[in-house]
Amino acid sequence: MAHVPQIKIPATYIRGGTSKGVFFRLQDLPESAQIPGAERDALLLRVIGSPDPYGKQIDGMGGATSSTSKTVILSRSIKPDHDVDYLFGQVSIDKPFVDWSGNCGNLSAAVGSFAISSGLVDASRVPQNGIATVRIWQVNIGKTIIAHVPITQGEVQETGDFELDGVTFPAAEVQLEFLDPAAEEEGAGGSMFPTGNLVDDLEVPGVGVLKATLINAGIPTIFVQAEAVGCTGTELQDAINGDPEALARFETIRAYGALRMGLIKHLDEAATRQHTPKVAFVAAPVDYVASSGKPVAAKDVDLLVRALSMGKLHHAMMGTAAVAIGTAAAIPGTLVNLAAGGGARSAVRFGHPSGTLRVGAEAVEKNGEWTVTKAIMSRSARVLMEGWVRVPGDAF
Incomplete structure:
Protein backbone atom coordinates (compact mmCIF):
# COMPACT_ATOMS: atom_id res chain seq x y z
CA MET A 1 0.00 0.00 0.00
CA ALA A 2 1.39 3.42 -1.01
CA HIS A 3 1.73 6.12 1.60
CA VAL A 4 2.19 9.85 1.17
CA PRO A 5 5.83 10.79 1.91
CA GLN A 6 6.89 13.32 4.53
CA ILE A 7 7.40 16.97 3.65
CA LYS A 8 10.05 19.32 5.02
CA ILE A 9 9.18 22.74 6.45
CA PRO A 10 11.85 25.28 7.50
CA ALA A 11 11.62 25.76 11.27
CA THR A 12 13.63 26.76 14.32
CA TYR A 13 13.33 25.29 17.80
CA ILE A 14 13.91 28.02 20.38
CA ARG A 15 13.85 28.46 24.12
CA GLY A 16 12.29 31.76 25.10
CA GLY A 17 12.17 32.54 28.82
CA THR A 18 11.00 29.39 30.59
CA SER A 19 9.23 27.99 27.51
CA LYS A 20 10.24 26.28 24.26
CA GLY A 21 8.50 26.37 20.91
CA VAL A 22 8.76 25.72 17.19
CA PHE A 23 9.11 28.98 15.22
CA PHE A 24 8.10 29.42 11.59
CA ARG A 25 8.18 32.23 9.08
CA LEU A 26 4.71 32.53 7.58
CA GLN A 27 6.15 32.44 4.07
CA ASP A 28 7.78 29.05 4.75
CA LEU A 29 4.55 27.26 5.68
CA PRO A 30 2.73 25.19 3.04
CA GLU A 31 0.36 27.46 1.13
CA SER A 32 -2.79 26.00 2.67
CA ALA A 33 -1.38 26.65 6.17
CA GLN A 34 -0.47 30.26 5.46
CA ILE A 35 -4.03 31.27 6.29
CA PRO A 36 -5.82 30.63 9.60
CA GLY A 37 -8.04 27.58 9.70
CA ALA A 38 -8.33 23.84 10.12
CA GLU A 39 -5.39 22.98 7.86
CA ARG A 40 -2.99 25.25 9.75
CA ASP A 41 -4.16 23.81 13.07
CA ALA A 42 -3.80 20.24 11.80
CA LEU A 43 -0.26 20.95 10.62
CA LEU A 44 0.82 22.45 13.95
CA LEU A 45 -0.79 19.62 15.89
CA ARG A 46 1.21 17.09 13.84
CA VAL A 47 4.44 19.08 14.24
CA ILE A 48 4.08 19.12 18.02
CA GLY A 49 2.78 15.53 18.24
CA SER A 50 -0.81 16.08 19.35
CA PRO A 51 -3.34 14.91 20.24
CA ASP A 52 -1.48 12.25 22.21
CA PRO A 53 -3.60 10.03 24.48
CA TYR A 54 -0.37 8.94 26.19
CA GLY A 55 0.35 12.58 27.10
CA LYS A 56 4.02 12.37 26.03
CA GLN A 57 4.13 13.89 22.50
CA ILE A 58 6.75 11.28 21.58
CA ASP A 59 5.97 11.57 17.85
CA GLY A 60 6.48 15.32 17.66
CA MET A 61 8.45 18.33 18.86
CA GLY A 62 6.37 18.93 21.99
CA GLY A 63 7.72 18.28 25.46
CA ALA A 64 4.48 17.10 27.09
CA THR A 65 3.99 20.25 29.19
CA SER A 66 2.15 23.49 28.51
CA SER A 67 5.55 25.26 28.50
CA THR A 68 6.87 23.08 25.67
CA SER A 69 3.77 22.57 23.50
CA LYS A 70 3.94 25.87 21.66
CA THR A 71 4.19 27.24 18.13
CA VAL A 72 4.99 30.68 16.72
CA ILE A 73 4.40 32.13 13.25
CA LEU A 74 6.16 35.36 12.28
CA SER A 75 5.94 37.63 9.27
CA ARG A 76 6.97 41.15 8.30
CA SER A 77 4.50 43.47 9.93
CA ILE A 78 1.72 45.13 8.00
CA LYS A 79 1.18 47.39 11.02
CA PRO A 80 2.70 50.90 10.74
CA ASP A 81 5.78 51.47 12.94
CA HIS A 82 6.18 47.76 13.67
CA ASP A 83 8.79 45.31 12.41
CA VAL A 84 7.18 41.91 12.81
CA ASP A 85 3.76 40.32 13.33
CA TYR A 86 3.84 37.61 16.00
CA LEU A 87 1.14 34.93 16.16
CA PHE A 88 1.22 32.38 18.99
CA GLY A 89 -0.49 28.99 19.04
CA GLN A 90 -0.78 26.99 22.28
CA VAL A 91 -1.10 23.36 21.24
CA SER A 92 -3.19 21.08 23.42
CA ILE A 93 -1.33 17.93 24.45
CA ASP A 94 -4.18 15.40 24.52
CA LYS A 95 -6.92 17.13 22.56
CA PRO A 96 -7.09 18.06 18.85
CA PHE A 97 -7.03 21.83 19.05
CA VAL A 98 -4.73 24.84 18.98
CA ASP A 99 -5.68 27.74 21.26
CA TRP A 100 -5.13 31.15 19.64
CA SER A 101 -6.79 33.19 22.40
CA GLY A 102 -3.70 34.65 24.06
CA ASN A 103 -0.01 35.46 23.95
CA CYS A 104 3.04 33.66 25.34
CA GLY A 105 5.12 36.17 27.26
CA ASN A 106 8.07 33.81 27.59
CA LEU A 107 8.35 33.10 23.87
CA SER A 108 8.00 36.84 23.27
CA ALA A 109 11.64 37.01 24.39
CA ALA A 110 12.66 34.96 21.34
CA VAL A 111 10.56 36.79 18.75
CA GLY A 112 12.96 39.71 18.26
CA SER A 113 16.04 37.54 17.86
CA PHE A 114 14.33 35.12 15.45
CA ALA A 115 12.92 38.03 13.45
CA ILE A 116 16.40 39.55 13.08
CA SER A 117 18.13 36.27 12.27
CA SER A 118 15.53 35.23 9.71
CA GLY A 119 15.54 38.52 7.80
CA LEU A 120 12.18 39.86 8.94
CA VAL A 121 13.68 43.07 10.36
CA ASP A 122 15.21 45.66 8.04
CA ALA A 123 18.99 45.53 8.27
CA SER A 124 19.07 49.29 8.78
CA ARG A 125 17.42 48.78 12.18
CA VAL A 126 20.10 46.38 13.42
CA PRO A 127 23.31 47.96 14.78
CA GLN A 128 26.71 46.36 14.27
CA ASN A 129 27.12 46.34 18.04
CA GLY A 130 24.67 47.35 20.74
CA ILE A 131 20.96 46.83 21.24
CA ALA A 132 18.44 46.32 18.44
CA THR A 133 14.95 47.56 19.24
CA VAL A 134 12.39 45.27 17.61
CA ARG A 135 8.81 46.50 17.44
CA ILE A 136 6.50 43.48 17.67
CA TRP A 137 2.79 43.42 16.89
CA GLN A 138 1.24 40.64 18.97
CA VAL A 139 -1.54 39.49 16.68
CA ASN A 140 -3.45 37.31 19.16
CA ILE A 141 -4.22 40.17 21.55
CA GLY A 142 -3.62 43.20 19.34
CA LYS A 143 -0.82 44.70 21.45
CA THR A 144 2.69 46.08 20.98
CA ILE A 145 5.75 44.48 22.55
CA ILE A 146 9.18 46.10 22.35
CA ALA A 147 12.13 43.69 22.53
CA HIS A 148 15.63 44.97 23.22
CA VAL A 149 17.94 42.39 21.63
CA PRO A 150 21.73 42.44 22.16
CA ILE A 151 23.79 42.47 18.95
CA THR A 152 27.51 41.66 18.56
CA GLN A 153 29.28 42.00 15.22
CA GLY A 154 25.95 42.33 13.45
CA GLU A 155 24.58 39.06 14.86
CA VAL A 156 22.14 38.31 17.66
CA GLN A 157 24.08 37.56 20.83
CA GLU A 158 22.52 34.67 22.73
CA THR A 159 25.23 33.86 25.25
CA GLY A 160 25.71 35.86 28.42
CA ASP A 161 25.59 35.84 32.20
CA PHE A 162 21.92 36.71 32.78
CA GLU A 163 20.33 34.09 35.02
CA LEU A 164 16.61 33.34 34.93
CA ASP A 165 15.09 31.10 37.59
CA GLY A 166 13.50 28.12 35.86
CA VAL A 167 16.24 28.01 33.20
CA THR A 168 19.36 25.95 33.95
CA PHE A 169 22.03 27.92 32.10
CA PRO A 170 22.73 31.68 31.83
CA ALA A 171 22.28 33.55 28.55
CA ALA A 172 22.07 37.09 27.17
CA GLU A 173 19.45 39.35 28.71
CA VAL A 174 16.52 40.47 26.57
CA GLN A 175 14.41 43.24 28.05
CA LEU A 176 10.73 43.27 27.07
CA GLU A 177 8.26 46.13 27.27
CA PHE A 178 4.58 45.21 27.04
CA LEU A 179 2.88 48.45 26.03
CA ASP A 180 -0.65 49.22 27.21
CA PRO A 181 -1.01 45.57 28.30
CA ALA A 182 -4.72 45.63 29.24
CA ALA A 183 -6.45 43.37 26.70
CA GLU A 184 -8.91 45.46 24.72
CA GLU A 185 -10.68 42.64 22.97
CA GLU A 186 -11.35 40.63 26.11
CA GLY A 187 -14.25 40.89 28.55
CA ALA A 188 -16.36 43.94 29.25
CA GLY A 189 -15.44 46.37 26.49
CA GLY A 190 -11.74 46.07 27.10
CA SER A 191 -11.67 47.26 30.70
CA MET A 192 -8.65 46.13 32.68
CA PHE A 193 -11.08 45.05 35.39
CA PRO A 194 -14.03 43.65 33.40
CA THR A 195 -16.37 43.62 36.41
CA GLY A 196 -15.41 47.14 37.41
CA ASN A 197 -14.05 45.90 40.75
CA LEU A 198 -10.55 45.42 42.09
CA VAL A 199 -11.83 42.50 44.16
CA ILE A 376 8.70 45.60 31.87
CA MET A 377 10.67 42.43 32.57
CA SER A 378 13.84 40.68 31.49
CA ARG A 379 14.05 37.21 29.96
CA SER A 380 16.51 35.39 27.72
CA ALA A 381 16.30 33.29 24.56
CA ARG A 382 18.45 30.76 22.74
CA VAL A 383 18.17 28.83 19.48
CA LEU A 384 18.31 25.11 20.25
CA MET A 385 18.04 23.70 16.72
CA GLU A 386 17.34 24.97 13.24
CA GLY A 387 16.62 23.38 9.91
CA TRP A 388 13.40 21.62 8.96
CA VAL A 389 10.60 19.80 10.71
CA ARG A 390 9.05 16.87 8.88
CA VAL A 391 5.41 15.84 8.82
CA PRO A 392 3.51 13.29 6.70
CA GLY A 393 2.25 15.04 3.58
CA ASP A 394 -1.37 14.06 4.34
CA ALA A 395 -1.28 15.29 7.95
CA PHE A 396 -3.12 18.53 7.15
Missing part, protein backbone atom coordinates in the same frame (compact mmCIF):
# COMPACT_ATOMS: atom_id res chain seq x y z
CA ASP A 200 -14.96 40.43 43.48
CA ASP A 201 -16.85 37.79 45.37
CA LEU A 202 -16.69 34.84 42.99
CA GLU A 203 -19.17 32.08 43.74
CA VAL A 204 -17.80 28.70 42.70
CA PRO A 205 -20.00 25.62 43.26
CA GLY A 206 -18.20 23.03 45.35
CA VAL A 207 -15.59 25.58 46.44
CA GLY A 208 -17.55 28.45 47.96
CA VAL A 209 -17.42 32.21 47.64
CA LEU A 210 -13.87 33.35 46.91
CA LYS A 211 -12.35 36.79 46.94
CA ALA A 212 -10.91 37.23 43.45
CA THR A 213 -9.13 39.88 41.41
CA LEU A 214 -10.19 39.46 37.77
CA ILE A 215 -7.82 41.36 35.50
CA ASN A 216 -7.09 41.73 31.78
CA ALA A 217 -3.41 42.68 31.55
CA GLY A 218 -0.84 40.67 29.66
CA ILE A 219 -3.34 37.84 29.70
CA PRO A 220 -6.76 37.50 31.39
CA THR A 221 -6.01 36.22 34.89
CA ILE A 222 -7.99 35.18 37.95
CA PHE A 223 -6.15 35.80 41.22
CA VAL A 224 -7.35 34.19 44.45
CA GLN A 225 -5.86 33.93 47.93
CA ALA A 226 -3.82 30.78 48.55
CA GLU A 227 -5.37 30.04 51.93
CA ALA A 228 -8.89 30.31 50.50
CA VAL A 229 -8.17 27.36 48.18
CA GLY A 230 -6.35 25.24 50.74
CA CYS A 231 -2.83 26.24 49.69
CA THR A 232 0.12 28.06 51.23
CA GLY A 233 1.72 29.68 48.18
CA THR A 234 4.91 27.64 48.63
CA GLU A 235 3.71 24.66 46.56
CA LEU A 236 5.92 23.09 43.91
CA GLN A 237 4.56 21.38 40.81
CA ASP A 238 4.00 17.89 42.19
CA ALA A 239 1.96 19.13 45.13
CA ILE A 240 -0.73 20.41 42.77
CA ASN A 241 -0.26 18.37 39.61
CA GLY A 242 -0.27 15.14 41.58
CA ASP A 243 -3.60 16.03 43.19
CA PRO A 244 -6.51 15.44 40.76
CA GLU A 245 -8.99 17.01 43.18
CA ALA A 246 -6.95 20.21 43.39
CA LEU A 247 -6.65 20.40 39.60
CA ALA A 248 -10.39 19.90 39.19
CA ARG A 249 -11.03 22.60 41.80
CA PHE A 250 -8.80 25.11 39.99
CA GLU A 251 -10.40 24.29 36.64
CA THR A 252 -13.83 24.96 38.13
CA ILE A 253 -12.57 28.29 39.49
CA ARG A 254 -11.15 29.10 36.06
CA ALA A 255 -14.41 28.31 34.30
CA TYR A 256 -16.56 30.40 36.63
CA GLY A 257 -14.01 33.22 36.54
CA ALA A 258 -14.02 33.16 32.73
CA LEU A 259 -17.80 33.42 32.78
CA ARG A 260 -17.69 36.33 35.23
CA MET A 261 -15.08 38.12 33.10
CA GLY A 262 -17.23 37.79 29.99
CA LEU A 263 -14.66 35.65 28.18
CA ILE A 264 -17.19 32.87 27.64
CA LYS A 265 -20.98 32.82 27.50
CA HIS A 266 -21.49 29.28 28.75
CA LEU A 267 -19.47 27.18 31.20
CA ASP A 268 -18.84 24.39 28.71
CA GLU A 269 -16.91 26.83 26.48
CA ALA A 270 -14.07 26.85 29.04
CA ALA A 271 -13.00 23.37 27.94
CA THR A 272 -12.16 24.65 24.46
CA ARG A 273 -10.44 27.77 25.75
CA GLN A 274 -7.68 26.24 27.83
CA HIS A 275 -5.02 28.91 27.32
CA THR A 276 -7.07 31.75 28.80
CA PRO A 277 -7.87 32.86 31.39
CA LYS A 278 -5.10 31.84 33.74
CA VAL A 279 -5.78 31.13 37.40
CA ALA A 280 -3.23 31.97 40.09
CA PHE A 281 -3.08 32.06 43.87
CA VAL A 282 -1.14 34.54 45.98
CA ALA A 283 0.21 34.67 49.51
CA ALA A 284 2.41 36.85 51.70
CA PRO A 285 6.14 36.00 51.71
CA VAL A 286 7.50 33.06 53.70
CA ASP A 287 10.71 31.06 53.36
CA TYR A 288 10.59 28.06 51.02
CA VAL A 289 12.85 25.90 48.89
CA ALA A 290 12.50 26.18 45.10
CA SER A 291 12.35 23.16 42.81
CA SER A 292 16.10 23.47 42.11
CA GLY A 293 16.87 23.16 45.82
CA LYS A 294 17.65 26.87 46.04
CA PRO A 295 16.30 28.52 49.21
CA VAL A 296 14.04 31.53 48.70
CA ALA A 297 13.95 33.84 51.71
CA ALA A 298 10.82 35.75 52.65
CA LYS A 299 12.90 38.94 52.90
CA ASP A 300 13.92 38.63 49.24
CA VAL A 301 10.42 38.67 47.75
CA ASP A 302 7.33 40.85 48.03
CA LEU A 303 4.81 38.01 47.69
CA LEU A 304 4.39 34.41 46.53
CA VAL A 305 2.49 33.46 43.37
CA ARG A 306 1.65 30.10 41.86
CA ALA A 307 -0.13 29.93 38.49
CA LEU A 308 -1.74 27.22 36.41
CA SER A 309 -1.46 26.94 32.65
CA MET A 310 -3.36 24.48 30.46
CA GLY A 311 -4.71 22.75 33.57
CA LYS A 312 -1.38 22.23 35.35
CA LEU A 313 0.71 24.21 37.84
CA HIS A 314 3.45 26.00 35.88
CA HIS A 315 7.03 25.10 36.78
CA ALA A 316 7.97 28.79 36.98
CA MET A 317 5.79 31.65 35.73
CA MET A 318 4.19 32.42 32.39
CA GLY A 319 5.51 35.71 31.02
CA THR A 320 2.04 37.03 30.32
CA ALA A 321 0.92 36.12 33.84
CA ALA A 322 3.99 37.97 35.16
CA VAL A 323 2.67 41.05 33.35
CA ALA A 324 -0.68 40.54 35.07
CA ILE A 325 1.10 40.15 38.43
CA GLY A 326 3.16 43.31 37.95
CA THR A 327 0.11 45.27 36.83
CA ALA A 328 -2.12 44.09 39.68
CA ALA A 329 0.66 44.70 42.20
CA ALA A 330 0.92 48.31 41.05
CA ILE A 331 -2.77 48.98 41.77
CA PRO A 332 -3.57 49.43 45.50
CA GLY A 333 -6.38 47.20 46.71
CA THR A 334 -6.04 44.18 44.41
CA LEU A 335 -5.37 40.81 46.02
CA VAL A 336 -1.90 40.81 44.46
CA ASN A 337 -1.13 44.25 45.86
CA LEU A 338 -2.46 43.33 49.31
CA ALA A 339 -0.41 40.12 49.40
CA ALA A 340 2.64 42.27 48.68
CA GLY A 341 1.84 44.50 51.65
CA GLY A 342 -0.36 47.09 49.95
CA GLY A 343 0.44 50.65 48.92
CA ALA A 344 1.80 52.11 45.69
CA ARG A 345 4.63 50.30 43.94
CA SER A 346 6.23 50.40 40.49
CA ALA A 347 7.87 46.98 40.64
CA VAL A 348 7.44 43.69 42.45
CA ARG A 349 9.60 40.64 43.02
CA PHE A 350 7.61 37.47 43.54
CA GLY A 351 8.46 33.91 44.44
CA HIS A 352 7.38 31.09 42.11
CA PRO A 353 8.12 27.34 42.10
CA SER A 354 11.52 27.75 40.42
CA GLY A 355 12.71 30.86 42.24
CA THR A 356 11.99 34.56 41.86
CA LEU A 357 11.15 37.07 39.15
CA ARG A 358 11.00 40.85 39.09
CA VAL A 359 8.49 42.73 36.94
CA GLY A 360 7.74 46.44 36.79
CA ALA A 361 4.58 48.27 35.76
CA GLU A 362 3.53 51.90 35.37
CA ALA A 363 -0.07 52.31 36.60
CA VAL A 364 -2.12 55.51 36.50
CA GLU A 365 -5.61 56.23 37.85
CA LYS A 366 -7.71 58.71 35.92
CA ASN A 367 -11.39 59.41 36.53
CA GLY A 368 -11.66 56.29 38.65
CA GLU A 369 -10.25 54.07 35.90
CA TRP A 370 -6.85 52.39 36.13
CA THR A 371 -4.59 52.19 33.10
CA VAL A 372 -1.11 50.73 32.75
CA THR A 373 1.13 52.26 30.12
CA LYS A 374 3.71 49.47 30.16
CA ALA A 375 5.02 46.45 32.00
